[in-house]
Amino acid sequence: MRPFKHIQASTIEEAAALAAHEDVMxxxxxxxxxxxxxDECLPYYPNYIVDLKTIPGLASIEEQGDEIVIGALAKLQDIADSELVRTHAQALAEAxxxxxxxxxxxxxxxGGNICQMHRCWYFRCPDNRFVCARKGGKECYAYKGDNRYxxxxxxxxxxxxxxxxxTAPALAALGATIVTTAREIPAEEFFAANGLRSNILENGELVKKVRVPKTANSRFEKFALRKSIDFPLVNCAVAEDAAHQVHIVxxxxYPSPKRMTEAEEAVKGGITEASAQAAGDAAVSKVMVLSKNEYKVEIARTLVKRTLLRLINE
Ligand SMILES: Cc1cc2nc3c(=O)[nH]c(=O)nc-3n(C[C@H](O)[C@H](O)[C@H](O)COP(=O)(O)OP(=O)(O)OC[C@H]3O[C@@H](n4cnc5c(N)ncnc54)[C@H](O)[C@@H]3O)c2cc1C
Structure with a gap:
């Protein structure tokens, strides 16, 4: 690890102002x-690291009217254990x-979970060996290379x-809003590819909190190779909004979590074994598989069906 200077921020605004500089993360x-x-997998190395953990009041999980407001520094385990989140945003607690x-x-x-950089062995290759499309290069090496994930x-x-x-599909399905130092962004729009980032944050823009509408019925499912610790091969979140419309993400x-509107159409008349199956089929009706990842199609189909059936069976 190369040395860097460590700055302890006292406010999120101070941290955002510092983060606008090129050599700061x-x-x-x-x-x-x-x-x-x-691993030095990025094309640059920061001279300064600004620590957000020293900012007071950013780790709370609070009920505010019809919403749960979660600070960017709230730990994943605290959210998973929160009775408030488990009751009113079950998909997020499960995620x-x-x-x-x-x-x-x-x-x-x-905040770190929704801002983490993409997991791709070309993008994250030690010593920045692949200047891939995400890093501004001409090529996505996964297209011809090992693309199983x-x-x-x-x-x-x-x-x-x-x-x-x-957390991304859960926040998108629940209709959450990401509150940054500059604006409010619907979760569904937040996670678009933006250069090195996995979201649309601008330079010097930081996540302050996430507002999650209280939702009576939502679920999350994940398929990973190892159950103890592993990134998802496929994950899925479903949530029924106040107008009883089911959102499926x-x-x-895909490079960002994807709302499956055709699958949602399939369950418009209600969730049954048959309509959940139809939703799963619709979700994978327009796939563009690569040389090594066709196996993910059946997992996605099954996960959509399984998550929907949990909404009515539990
Ligand atoms: C072995 C391993 C397995 C993992 N498995 C999973 C998994 O199964 N599922 C999953 O979802 N994740 C998984 N992760 C990722 C893990 O959940 C994330 O690393 C974690 O959530 C990031 O949070 P953090 O606070 O540590 O972020 P940090 O490491 O501190 O930051 C991550 C990124 O976000 C930026 N950032 C942090 N906070 C903010 C903010 N408030 N505003 C703007 N930018 C910010 C940082 O600059 C950095 O670029 C895994 C990680 C590891 C190492």
Missing amino acids: VIAGGTDLLGTLK CSRAASPTIRQMGTL HSILGIEGGCLAASSHD LGAC
Whole structure:
């Protein structure tokens, strides 16, 4: 690890102003950032790291009217354990409880989870060996290379790396809003590919909190190779909004979590075994599989059906 100067921020506004500088990065739990720095997989190395953990009041989980407001520094484990979240945003509690491992959940924050960089072995290759499309290069190496974990729903911003954050589909399905130092962004729009980032944050823009509408009925499912600790091969969140419309979002199938509107159409008349099956079929009706990832299609189909059936059977 190369040396850097460590600055302890006192307010999020101070941290955002510092983060606008080119040679500065921010750190929350550090579970993602420190690995990328150790491996030197990015095209640059920061001279300064601004620590958000010293900012007071950013780790709360509070009920505010019809919403749950979660600070960017709230730990994944605290969200998973929160009675408030478990009762009113079950999909998010389930997503946090399935992310990474117990130790990472004790350090990793919600802000860090939604801002973590994509998991792709070309993008994250040590010593920045592949200047891939996400880094501004001409090529996505997964297209011709080893793409077993990559997108099955097409390309975004020239990149085929699949989104790997477990909280993302849950927040999108629940209709959450990401509150940054500059604006409010619907979760469904937040996670678009944007250069090195896995979201649309601008330079010097930081996540302050996440507002999640209280939702009576929502679920999250994940399929990973190892159950104890592993990124999702596919994950899925479903949530029934106040107008009883079911939102279905697939993760790890595309560079950002993807709302499955055709699958939602299939359950408009109600969720049954047959309509949940039809929703699963609709979700994978337009796949663009790569040379090594066709196996993910059946997993996505099954996960959509399984998550929907949990909405009516539990
Ligand atoms: C072995 C391993 C397994 C994992 N498995 C999973 C998994 O199964 N599912 C899953 O979802 N994740 C998984 N992760 C990722 C893990 O959940 C994230 O590393 C963690 O949530 C990041 O939170 P953090 O607070 O540690 O972020 P940090 O590492 O501190 O930061 C991550 C990134 O977000 C930026 N950032 C942090 N906070 C903010 C903010 N408030 N505003 C703007 N930018 C910010 C940082 O600059 C950095 O680029 C895994 C990680 C590891 C190492």
